[in-house]
Structure formats: C-alpha cells, structure tokens
Amino acid sequence: MQIAPILAALRRHRLATMLIAMEIALACAVLCNACFLIVTRLDQIHILSGVDEASLGQIQVDCSNDCNEVDLNARLLSAIGQVPGVQSVSVINQVPFGEHAGTVGITLDPEGHKEGGVVDFYLGGPGSFKALGLTLLKGSVPAAGDYQALDGFAPANASVWVTAELAEHLWPGEDPMGHEFWVDKFHYRVAGVLQHLVRPNGGEGGPSTRGWSVFVPAVPGKGLSGNYLVRAQPDQLQRVLRDARDAAVKAAPEAVLDREQSRSVGDLRKSYSEQDVAMTGILVGVIGALLLVTALGIVGLASFWVAQRRRQIGVRRALGATRRDILHYFQTENFLIVSMGVAVGMVLAYGLNLWLMQSYELPRLPVYYLPVGVVALWLLGQLAVLAPALRAAAVPPVVATRT
Amino acid sequence: MFGYYVQLAFQSLRRNRVLTALMILAIAVGIGASMTTLTVMRILSGDPLPGRSAQIFYPQVDANPDVTSHGPYDLLDYRSAMDLWSAHRADRQALVAAGDVHLVAPHTDVPALKLSMLTTTADFFSMFNVPFQYGQPWGDAEDASRARVAVISDDLNNKLFAGANSVGRTIRLHDNDVRIIGVLKPWRPSPLFYDVGGGRFADGDTGDFYSKPQDVMVPFSTGQDINRNHFDIFTCYRLYDGKSNEQTSPCVWVRLWVQLGDASKVTAYRRFVADYAAQQKALGRIGRADDTRMMNLMQWLDFNHVVPGDVRLETWLALAFLIICLFNTVGLLLAKFLQRGPEIGVRRALGASRAAVFAQCLVESSVVGLLGGFGGWLLTLLGLWIVRRQPTAYADLVHLDLAMFLATLALSMAATLCAGILPAFRASRVTPALQLKTT
Numbered sequence: 039m040q041i042a043p044i045l046a047a048l049r050r051h052r053l054a055t056m057l058i059a060m061e062i063a064l065a066c067a068v069l070c071n072a073c074f075l076i077v078t079r080l081d082q083i084h085i086l087s088g089v090d091e092a093s094l095g096q097i098q099v100d101c102s103n104d105c106n107e108v109d110l111n112a113r114l115l116s117a118i119g120q121v122p123g124v125q126s127v128s129v130i131n132q133v134p135f136g137e138h139a140g141t142v143g144i145t146l147d148p149e150g151h152k153e154g155g156v157v158d159f160y161l162g163g164p165g166s167f168k169a170l171g172l173t174l175l176k177g178s179v180p181a182a183g184d185y186q187a188l189d190g191f192a193p194a195n196a197s198v199w200v201t202a203e204l205a206e207h208l209w210p211g212e213d214p215m216g217h218e219f220w221v222d223k224f225h226y227r228v229a230g231v232l233q234h235l236v237r238p239n240g241g242e243g244g245p246s247t248r249g250w251s252v253f254v255p256a257v258p259g260k261g262l263s264g265n266y267l268v269r270a271q272p273d274q275l276q277r278v279l280r281d282a283r284d285a286a287v288k289a290a291p292e293a294v295l296d297r298e299q300s301r302s303v304g305d306l307r308k309s310y311s312e313q314d315v316a317m318t319g320i321l322v323g324v325i326g327a328l329l330l331v332t333a334l335g336i337v338g339l340a341s342f343w344v345a346q347r348r349r350q351i352g353v354r355r356a357l358g359a360t361r362r363d364i365l366h367y368f369q370t371e372n373f374l375i376v377s378m379g380v381a382v383g384m385v386l387a388y389g390l391n392l393w394l395m396q397s398y399e400l401p402r403l404p405v406y407y408l409p410v411g412v413v414a415l416w417l418l419g420q421l422a423v424l425a426p427a428l429r430a431a432a433v434p435p436v437v438a439t440r441t
Numbered sequence: 442m443f444g445y446y447v448q449l450a451f452q453s454l455r456r457n458r459v460l461t462a463l464m465i466l467a468i469a470v471g472i473g474a475s476m477t478t479l480t481v482m483r484i485l486s487g488d489p490l491p492g493r494s495a496q497i498f499y500p501q502v503d504a505n506p507d508v509t510s511h512g513p514y515d516l517l518d519y520r521s522a523m524d525l526w527s528a529h530r531a532d533r534q535a536l537v538a539a540g541d542v543h544l545v546a547p548h549t550d551v552p553a554l555k556l557s558m559l560t561t562t563a564d565f566f567s568m569f570n571v572p573f574q575y576g577q578p579w580g581d582a583e584d585a586s587r588a589r590v591a592v593i594s595d596d597l598n599n600k601l602f603a604g605a606n607s608v609g610r611t612i613r614l615h616d617n618d619v620r621i622i623g624v625l626k627p628w629r630p631s632p633l634f635y636d637v638g639g640g641r642f643a644d645g646d647t648g649d650f651y652s653k654p655q656d657v658m659v660p661f662s663t664g665q666d667i668n669r670n671h672f673d674i675f676t677c678y679r680l681y682d683g684k685s686n687e688q689t690s691p692c693v694w695v696r697l698w699v700q701l702g703d704a705s706k707v708t709a710y711r712r713f714v715a716d717y718a719a720q721q722k723a724l725g726r727i728g729r730a731d732d733t734r735m736m737n738l739m740q741w742l743d744f745n746h747v748v749p750g751d752v753r754l755e756t757w758l759a760l761a762f763l764i765i766c767l768f769n770t771v772g773l774l775l776a777k778f779l780q781r782g783p784e785i786g787v788r789r790a791l792g793a794s795r796a797a798v799f800a801q802c803l804v805e806s807s808v809v810g811l812l813g814g815f816g817g818w819l820l821t822l823l824g825l826w827i828v829r830r831q832p833t834a835y836a837d838l839v840h841l842d843l844a845m846f847l848a849t850l851a852l853s854m855a856a857t858l859c860a861g862i863l864p865a866f867r868a869s870r871v872t873p874a875l876q877l878k879t880t
Contacts, residue, residue, distance in 0.1 A: 053867065054775050061768035068761050100555060190682030222680040244644050261682065294543055294555045312832040317751050324758055327474065328765060331467050335769035338463045342776035398645065398750060
C-alpha cells in the first residue's frame, strides 16, 4: 500500500484531518491519565492490611461517664469469649479501616526537635498480637512482660513493634532493632519489625504513609477499654459477630454499642473504600463515553469522505483496484490520522500528568501507559473506520461511468 | 429570514439523520458530563451565608506555649476562646464546640442514641440566620445561668416526637434532664461552615464538611456541665490523656465566630486579637503573639479547600471531555456543510452573500446545539441521580435548579456556535463556479 497518495489526499482535507487528529490527541491524553487514576484508586482499594481480615471483627462499645474500665473489660471479654465460635477475644484500641484512636506525632530525640512523622499506635492487650495474624520479620512475639500499663494515652516506656515501611522511613538502610523514638517524654524501643500493618484510615501525609503503624503491647484498663478484637473462622465470622454484639449489649447495658464500628474488618474495609470504588466507577464511565464519542467522530468523518469520494472509488475500481485495495486505503488513512493524533497525544498526556502531579499530588505516569494508550486508540480507529471502509469497498466500478 | 434559516436547518438535519444524530449525541454527552460536575461544584463551593458571609470572621491565636512556625492551630484552646468571647468586642460572637452524648427521650419508644451535640452561645442563631419551626433560641441569660435548655433539629424532632411541637418536653443528655425550647426548620448549610477545620491535612478528602448540622444544641456553659471533657479535640501540643480536664488541657477544641459590621470594626477586632495575644505572650502562656489571624468565612473555607479533591478532578475531567466532544462536533459540522457544497454554490450563484451563507450555517449549528442541550439536560438529570446515590455526605444536597437548567442550554448553544464558526466560515468560502461545474 502506497502512502504517498493517501497523504496527498489528506493534504486536501487539512482542516478535517487536523480536527480528528486533535480529538484523538486529547482522547489519548485523557485516556492515559484516567487509566492511571483508576489503577491508583484500585491500589488504594486493595491496600494490604497485614492482618487476617477474613477472620477478624471488632466490637466497640462506648461507656459514657466514668465507668469502671477494668470492670467493663472483664465483663465484655468474658461475655464475648463465651459466644460459640469465638477463637479469641482481646482488647485493642483500633483495627484497620475502623476509627483511628492512636494517631500521634513521634520524634527521634528526647528533646523533641527531630520529627519522625505522624504514625498510628495500635495499643493491644494480651492475645491481640497473635489474633491479628501479623507477620514478624525480626524479633519475636511480645512476651508477657512486654505488656505495660498505660500512663495516660499509652505506656510511658515500652518495647514496640514497627512496620518495615515505618522503619525504612525513620532509619533508612539501618537495622531498626533497638532504635528508639519518643512521644514528648514517653520513650519507645523497637523490639520487632512487622512485615505490614496498615493504619486504620488515611491519616496525614497521603498514601505513602499508610503503612506507618506501631504495635504497642499494653495492659487493658484505664485508657484502653471498650474496643474488642474478635477472631473466628471466616465462614462463621458474621454469625459470631452478631451474637457477640448481642452479648455485649447484655453484658454492659450502661454502655452504648457502636453498630457502625462493630463489624468485621472486611465490612469496615468495604465502607472505608466506598468512595474510591464510586470514583473508579465514574472514571470507567468517563473512559467509556470518551472512547464512544471518539469512535463516533471517526465514523462520521469517514462516512462523509466515503460519500464524497464515491466517483473516485468507482474510477479506481474500474481501473483494476480490488475491493481489498479500497478497504486498505481507508484503513491506512485512518491509521495515519490516528498516528498523528497519538504522537501529539503522548506529549499532552505527559503534560496533563505533570499538572495532576502538582495539583493532586499524584505520582508520575509510568511510561508504559503511553504505548498501551496508543495501541488502544489504533484499535479503536480501525474498529470505527471498518463500517465506512466496507461501504467504500462495496462501491461498484460502474459508478465511474455515471455523472 | 431567521425563520427561513431555521426551517432550512431542520430540513438539512433531516437529510442526513445518522450524521445529525452523531452530532447531537456527542454534544449531549459532553454537556451532560460537564453540567453534572459543574452543578455539584456550584453546590459545594457556594456561599453558605449569602449576603452575610463577608461579615463573619474566624479569629485564630496560636495556643502553643512554644515558638512554632506552622501558624496558629485551626481551633482555639478553651482559655483563649473564653477570654476573646467574654470581651464581647464584636457585634455578635459565638463559641462553638461539639462532642458525642447519649440521648434518651423519656416517654418515647426510641432507644438511647449516641449523637454529636453542638454547644454554642446565644448569638449563634441570629448570626447564622438559623430558622426556627417552633419555640425560639436561648438568650444571654441562659448562657450565663448554665440553663438546662436545648434546641433540636427538625430531623431529631421527627424521629423522637413524630414532628409534633416538642417545645417544653424533656430529653436526657448524659443523664441530665434538658428542656427543649426550640425546634429548627430543616436547615442544611453547605458546607457545614461553622464546623470546618483541618482541611489542609485532609488530602482532598473533605466530603465530611458537607455533613448535616448536629441534632442537639445546648448553651456552651451547659455543655461544660453535662458533657464535661467529652468534646472533640482538634489536636494537642503537649501530651494529653484524653480524660482529664479539657478546659486546662494543652489542646485546641473550641471555635470562635464573630460578626463585624464594617471595615473599621474589622480593623479594631484584629487589633484586639493581636493585643490579646501580646498580653498572653507577656504572661508566658503562649509562644507567639505576631501570628494571629482572622479570615472571613469564605477565606476560611478556601483555606480549608472545602471542595473535595475528587469533585474538582471530576470537573476537570468533564471539561476535557466536553472539549473532545466539541472537536468532534467541529469535524462533523465541517463534513456536513462541505457535503452541501453544490447547494451552497447554487445559492451563492443566485446572489446570496458570504455573510448570508455564514449566518445560515450558524443557525444550523445552533439548532444542533439546542437539541444537544436538551439531550444534555436529560443526561445531567441522569448524572445527578447517580451522584445522589454516591456514598458521600453531600449526596442529598445535589439537585438541578432553574439557573443550572438554563445554563445547560446556554452552554450547549455557546459551545456549538463556537464549534460552528470554523465550518461555517469554510462553507461561506465555497466558490460558486467550481461547485456548479461539477454538478
């Protein structure tokens, strides 16, 4: 197939060619970035929690005024523990995707000058570490002596387990074991490294800080009560939690059960990512509509060109061109126009990404999105031009003889 | 002439139905997407107190005893808020703090509720034009006497008392009897401006600024009696155990809103806040006196980036989409007009001026625009219906008003007219002789 005659023909329709190429360029830019946004959202939706989500649930009660927290814990641990199917129940201040209850700023020196960032403290009573199903990279499971009583919001001096992500942020390249950090005067020493443990929700600092969690073994009592981690077989979890909610209401009539929060970690995750799911749906819808409109534009213009060139097509057919030649002519023409479009489109996509990076703190667009977008538009173009091109190929040679 | 052009336009559109349908569909989809997001934007970025917002100010003093560089906290500590409020230097002033309470309504079969309670002072209602259904707000006397009175929302009144006039009835808040003295009309400011704060740290996730107002409101002083140390804390600059006395805690949790009628009062109040900070610094209670701020309501909303990042992103996406649709329309209109080259040639040969051909083509584009706008309006309704089903706090606020309906049609007409200019210009340059020869 010779390209020169096609280019010569296109040159006679410069304006229309340019318009359709520009439309494809814009579509390419939006398509690449929208796909990238979708993937970023999906990453957030499917973020690794680091805990055994399928087996875990939370029961949260709110004890209004000055109730005896030790007594409340004792009553609820016993009541929930007696629910058939409960493998373990323990006290914890927060669970992944639930309400955050331990967000705190840490420093790397006792004077409080060297800021370490804002992290989340998981204060867990005996049994909670094992129940969470955390994966240890270094150190061992907290021993009985590691559980310290709270002095205010947390133990004042304790061994803690940090996530690998947080360790890498605080002490890049170093072995975190034995390192220390402070919260005001409170002092903590790293006794173990967790593979992963996600913060309850977003938190300050955006997606890169989602893994900045610290597990602090603590003795339940004053300051740590009312929130219980329930573990059960995944297939029984919903039933167990339903019974546990009833048991909690019965065991502590003076407290109010928080039904929103007293659900399985899986359900909490679902509510947590509801908005991201919705936004992903919108983005998919926009991409679909975008491709549709672009295809319609190609169909419209190609149909017009075919209609305009009926006689010329007839002449070519009369001179010996096959149907296939005519078909290929329009397909190649479309390929050339789309290629011009995506060449500009890739630059636009990159520019749009730069702007998004500035205004929405989005990461850089990975380069492989560009060729994928290009191929998608090539395919779309070929698909859209097929019907008009087939119509062109069906033009009989006899048209040439009519005026 | 215009009527004739319109008639011609319809005739021409009918001739090539596929092309016409494609154009109208493309415009409708582009307009539908952009108007959906623009409507949401307009609702979310609107002024919650039209006509009044320029007089409403939010004073800020940095409560931190250390010298910091991050600017004042978004809220005030109890002491500063109380001092500034008690001075009564503004036309109106209201303290605002919220916290969870347990509510029981005796003699009803509604189970105990846990809900957020707003505590504020008498000026709140007049300053923010809060509408009342039954009864009235409390006054300065109730603030001073720590009266056990409450104002409840329309929602809560429906839930507890089936919408009846409940003034005079009693509810129990944290085991304290409180008498209802007022019931609000449905009141849904967008955003919930008096509770906005911390938007800088929200990473664009600010949908919750559009929540409903609290269902129970009691005097600030009463709240300190019945719900002491259970108020929502914004942040603390020193360790705080979350249990002990909030009034003396190293934490910020109180807001102060003031109304200042004219520029001289604003200047005077700014000086008053600065003087207060200087005095407190001299006393050694706070670290910085040179960083007091006082934004007006809309500035404060801007500072907190109230419009959620997702909504802004969707708007940009929709506008990009509209531009693509317009490119599409330009291409299709061009095809359509040039297809009629012979016809235009005849008209030109019979004496039609270029301007007349140009005008005729533009009329045809605007007919397409009008039809596309109508389709766009239907798609906007569909889009907003989808938005209302989203899991966001502002879902119930979203609706299409008359202004936005007219804007939809106007945008569509304007867009297609712009799209029509180039093709119409090209059509008007058709040389009569050449076209006549080939037909």
